[in-house]
Amino acid sequence: MSHDRQVKHHVVIATTPELAFEAVTQASELREWFSDEAWTEVRPCGRYEVRWSRDYRAEGKFTALDAPRRAAFTWKGTGEPGETAVEFTVEAVEGGVKVGMVHGGFGPGDEWDQALTESDKGWLTGLENLKSMLETGVDLRIARRSFLGIVPDLLDAERAAKEGIAVERGIYIQGTLDNTAARAAGIVKGDVIVALGGLETLGSQEMTAALRAHHAGDVVDVELVRGQVRETVRLTLGEWPRPEVPGTAEGLADFVHKLYSETDAELKAAIEGLAEAEAGQRPSAEEWSVKEVLAHLSLVERDTQFYVSSYALDGWLDSGPGNTATIPGRLAAVQAIAPTLASLLDRYLADEQETVALLRGLSEETVAHKARTNRIGQTMAFLPIHTRGHIEQIKATVKAVRAG
Secondary structure (H helix, E strand, O other): OOOEEEEEEEEEEEEOOHHHHHHHOOOHHHHHHOOOOOEEOOOOOOOEEEEOOOEEEEEEEEEEEEEOOOOEEEEEOOOOOOOOOEEEEEEEHHHHHHHHEEEEEOEEEHHHHHHHHHHHHHHHHHHHHHHHHHHHHHOHHHHOOEOOEEEEEOHHHHHHHHHHHOEEEEEEEEOOOOOOOOHOOOOOOOOOEEEEEEEOOHHHHHHHHHHHEEEEOOOOEEEEEEEEEEEEEEEOOOOOOOOOOOOHHHHHHHHHHHHHHHHHHHHHHHOOOOOOHHOOOOOOOOOOOOHHHHHHHHHHHHHHHHHHHHHHHOOOOOOOOOOOOOOOHHHHHHHHHHHHHHHHHHHHHHHHHHHHHHHHHHHHHHHHHHHHHHHHHHHHHHHHHHHHHHHHHHHHHHHHHHHH
16 A cells, blocks of 8 residues: 555636635635635745644645745644645646645555545635635635524623523523524523534534534524523524625725614614713623723724725734724723713714725725635625624613613
């Protein structure tokens, strides 16, 4: 038996050799179709690392670079018996380019058999997504993702004790969205999801992994804890919202402006008639006041501008771990310069309009890159879902403050 078994695949893509070469070497592009995180130093002997949320990572160094025709690098993945080698070739053909991939160096034995099988499956799926992203801008990992429709938070021991919940870890439900699987199944605020489809969901990463293990239309059992009662509900997972994204800066800006107009009307209705004291009052120690929610929405908008700007600068810039728009110090800083309910609302609405103006001014080069334009558009289309979740939070907060 050969000690140098190989995985070989190729795909024909309607793109240019330059864009295809960037896609298989640049960190910002690898994140678009291949891995969750990536870092590359694109030079001979330069290092790289790619990571996935399912606790798998691979690293190595570039052994050959001949832009835009060929890139080769070593590969050592988590739990694999040894180092292997990957080579990409890019060849101009009728209708676009042919991207070839060879992953070799697999030895004999059961451990290598498993590594070979996983490599074959991973590259086949990855190249399919590479073609989709470069031709249409659609990330199949997102397009095929199942959607539950919850506004999630994490449960901790303090909240569990205060609310009389029988478990101390899980996905705490702040609310559910209209016309979603969660709402149809009767999941409500205060429920705690501890498993989905037989997989534990004790934290955010586990919840993400459980949803990724299923596609829209799958029927799954969701195990949840409601107070001291543990029960199981069966539901049909929905599709992740994925609207058509306009292909011009002007169209993208108008698209987002319309989305904002709809949620802004809902937000204003939710806080209409709310007194200043009520807006600053927390319903409980671990929950946000209405003012804190508005500060959070403003910070999300500004972080979104950073995200969009990073694409316009030809790359994806990491803003650090976690959601920086939830840091208490940032929420307090916003309220320090916008202390009233009206000033907080004005700041948020102005931030939205700044985002629209930023989109309208995107360069032709940026919007010509379908993958980036689509990713920006899909991200912007998700914001109303995020905002509506917090509008429901505001309504619940107002009710609790006035009842207390």
